[in-house]
Amino acid sequence: MPTMANDLLDWSPQAVVFDCDGTLMDSERHWQEARNRAFREHGLQPPPGFADQATGLHYEDCGRLMAQSVHKPELAQDLTNALLDHFLELVTDDPVTMPGAAQLVRLLSVRLPLAVASNCPRVVVEGSLQRAGLLQHFQHIVVPDPGDRVRPKPHPDVYDVAARLCGVRPHRALAIEDSLAGVQAARCAGLRVLGVGRRPPGDGAALADLWLPALHAPEVLAWVDSFKAPGSASEE
Missing domain, CATH: 3.40.50.1000 (HAD superfamily/HAD-like)
Known part of the structure; x- marks a missing residue:
């Protein structure tokens, strides 16, 4: 305890x-923006409260959660790849x-x-x-x-x-x-x-x-x- x-x-x-x-x-703000960009890239919107659910997760787990949250499990790998790509761009530009x-x-x-x-x-x-x-x-x-x-x-x-x-x-x-x-x-x-x-x-x-x-x-x-x-x- x-x-x-x-x-x-x-x-x-x-x-x-x-x-x-x-x-x-x-x-963490870069991860949030990267998630938003990845959702938008696929014509999707994050559900309410998703940021709290995703905070601290490994990016692969987060990509799977993103796909599950919008009922598109087939997009898990695409969302994971997009998430990491956007994050790397953001964090490199603004550490x-x-x-x-x-x-x-x-x-x-x-x-x-x-x-x-x-x-x-x-x-x-x-x-x-x-x-x-x-x-x-x-x-x-x-x-x-x-x-x-x-x-x-x-x-x-x-x-x-x-x-x-x-x-x-x-x-x-x-x-x-x-x-x-x-x-x-x-x-x-x-x-x-x-x-x-x-x-x-x-x-x-x-x-x-x-x-x-x-x-x-x-x-x-x-x-x-x-x-x-x-x-x-x-x-x-």
Whole structure:
């Protein structure tokens, strides 16, 4: 069960694993526009509330969901291809970090090992972080890989692999997420979870230990300042 917020802020992780889209990079808006363009390209309209359903999904899962949502399952592959093509064009033209992301990453990188666990293709994650000047702060980038049996969120695989690559047990790592699918993945992998940004609809945010409006929230910065030097936290 999620712990109380004050317990999270009294705890020090041994590694931090970030989501990318909507957490580090302001790219969720690109995914939304890419979905809209893909729908329009096929003469379709997204159903009401589709953006909330699609947030955080792997693009292949999203393409299938798009087709199902308009009762056109035969268009799943075409919509998936169009979705990725439009997203790559948009994110290349306009890579922007989320408020507070660069500051928090730089503060953490001198204290703890950092990783990224994302549903995006590796080329997108690495390219976006490189253009933002953040890639060098991350020791590991983990994305879904069928060959290595690493499934996309909401499966726990990317978070489990990321924590272990950082050299810590999952329960000693913190996940930072903005989507319900991501929170579910991290929680299932055994990480503690800080949710940021707009709270998801329903009671999904309760799966996170704490949900704050932005990465540069005063509580987050004060918490990071309290972290011990690398290797000084004891195993639980």
